[in-house]
Amino acid sequence: MKISDEKKDIRNFGTILALILMAMGSYQLYYKGQWDVALWFYAVGGMVIILSFFAPVVIKPLYKI
Numbered sequence: 001m002k003i004s005d006e007k008k009d010i011r012n013f014g015t016i017l018a019l020i021l022m023a024m025g026s027y028q029l030y031y032k033g034q035w036d037v038a039l040w041f042y043a044v045g046g047m048v049i050i051l052s053f054f055a056p057v058v059i060k061p062l063y064k065i
Contacts, residue, residue: 007056014052014059021045 025041028034051058 010056010059010063011052013063014048014056017059017062018045018049018052021048 021041022045025038025045028041029038048059
């Protein structure tokens, strides 16, 4: 696998992971009414998406699992 393909795959993985985390946060907020828990999901999801675009090396260990 080429390095550029691997970076693209890691970026896609990070985007999907962030969307899943933010969807879980939305569930906690709208159905359970727990803003504090939702905030943690949103924060982690936001960090994952930022890291996947600007520092994919940090997300690479999660991608390799």
